[in-house]
Amino acid sequence: MNEKNTIGDIIKVLEQYAPIPYQESYDNSGLQTGYASDEVKGVLLTLDCTEEVIEEAIAKGCNLVVAHHPVIFKGLKSLTGRSYVERTIIKAIQNNIAIYACHTNLDSVHNGVNAKIAEKLKLQNTHLLTSKPHTLMQLAFFVPVENTDEVLAAIHKAGAGQIGEYSDCSFQVQGTGRFLPSENADPTIGKPGKPEQVAENRVEVIFPAFKQQRIMQALMEAHPYEEVAHFLTLLENGNQEVGIGMIGELAEPMQEQEFLDYLKKHMQLSVIRYAPVGDKKIKRVAVCGGSGSFLIKDAMRQGADAYVTADVKYHEFFDAEGKLLIADIGHYESEVFTKEIFYDTISKNFANFAVYLSEVNTNPIRYT
Numbered sequence: 001m002n003e004k005n006t007i008g009d010i011i012k013v014l015e016q017y018a019p020i021p022y023q024e025s026y027d028n029s030g031l032q033t034g035y036a037s038d039e040v041k042g043v044l045l046t047l048d049c050t051e052e053v054i055e056e057a058i059a060k061g062c063n064l065v066v067a068h069h070p071v072i073f074k075g076l077k078s079l080t081g082r083s084y085v086e087r088t089i090i091k092a093i094q095n096n097i098a099i100y101a102c103h104t105n106l107d108s109v110h111n112g113v114n115a116k117i118a119e120k121l122k123l124q125n126t127h128l129l130t131s132k133p134h135t136l137m138q139l140a141f142f143v144p145v146e147n148t149d150e151v152l153a154a155i156h157k158a159g160a161g162q163i164g165e166y167s168d169c170s171f172q173v174q175g176t177g178r179f180l181p182s183e184n185a186d187p188t189i190g191k192p193g194k195p196e197q198v199a200e201n202r203v204e205v206i207f208p209a210f211k212q213q214r215i216m217q218a219l220m221e222a223h224p225y226e227e228v229a230h231f232l233t234l235l236e237n238g239n240q241e242v243g244i245g246m247i248g249e250l251a252e253p254m255q256e257q258e259f260l261d262y263l264k265k266h267m268q269l270s271v272i273r274y275a276p277v278g279d280k281k282i283k284r285v286a287v288c289g290g291s292g293s294f295l296i297k298d299a300m301r302q303g304a305d306a307y308v309t310a311d312v313k314y315h316e317f318f319d320a321e322g323k324l325l326i327a328d329i330g331h332y333e334s335e336v337f338t339k340e341i342f343y344d345t346i347s348k349n350f351a352n353f354a355v356y357l358s359e360v361n362t363n364p365i366r367y368t
């Protein structure tokens with residue numbers, strides 16, 4: 001079979017994995033250059049998109065670069081080649097190369113950037129360090145008993161009722177629905193101007209808030225009534241699948257030096273900046289790829305012995321109070337394995353074009 005795939009097909013798969021609505025408000029994930037309708041010839045995966053990476057894409061015959069960091073992050077007012085960002089974009093467009101960025105939405109999903117770090121460190125019993133608020137909704141609706149299954153099937157298909165490893169989750173209780181259709185109504189059950197009562201189920205489901213529109217559309221299309229009685233509520237519940245940072249445990253507690261060596265080995269580091277904790281053993285480890293200082297307090301609150309992150313400032317190391325081993329392993333080093341997530345996601349779903357991990361070291365920092 002020689003099925004052709006478009007760039008849009010790849011984007012769809014990536015966004016099922018890391019939905020765009022989960023990106024932070026300041027972010028700019030998504031397609032940055034190129035046409036989603038173009039056929040994919042080859043894909044190059046990278047942490048950062050630079051001119052060198054575009055050159056590598058040309059050399060490897062790729063017309064799509066998937067990057068973690070969006071090369072266009074702030075607004076561009078001209079494209080004259082004055083900065084590396086402008087030159088990268090110009091080179092990409094001149095060579096028909098699409099650039100797609102999957103950034104803080106991939107930081108926020110439970111199987112994203114931080115799960116990858118946890119995997120590299122072989123952490124066990126992992127869960128998210130924080131939970132992104134207001135990402136879940138509840139829908140309660142009323143449906144005649146005999147129509148319940150088909151309506152449920154339709155809204156499940158649209159994404160309702162998925163909780164962790166459980167799909168098609170709902171709760172229902174039977175009762176009596178009462179209504180009085182007006183003379184202008186066209187009731188499915190009953191007659192205009194005549195009070196009616198029907199054996200109905202009250203059905204409740206939970207779903208990610210960003211799926212609201214498609215679930216409501218599925219409900220309205222599958223429900224037999226002219227007017228569908230329902231309640232829609234934005235929940236305060238934490239979302240176990242969406243949030244930044246992750247925490248887990250090492251198989252065995254380690255002494256400080258042993259842990260630092262372990263970190264170096266598993267994250268392929270040459271250097272670590274850290275706040276020491278002396279004789280305290282390290283068992284619980286929190287992680288956050290990239291600039292993660294804002295989670296130091298969360299890591300402490302959740303009982304972490306060590307916190308692995310990057311871009312920690314001088315004064316922020318004081319916040320450890322000698323109780324938390326803050327390990328700043330470098331922004332690039334903390335996120336470089338993110339490419340593997342792209343690789344696994346794309347190669348699992350497509351087989352008819354080449355996918356490459358970029359060989360360019362885009363880290364702008366060197367150590368001596």
Ligand SMILES: [Zn+2]
Nearest residue numbers: 289290291335
């Ligand atoms: Zn980053």
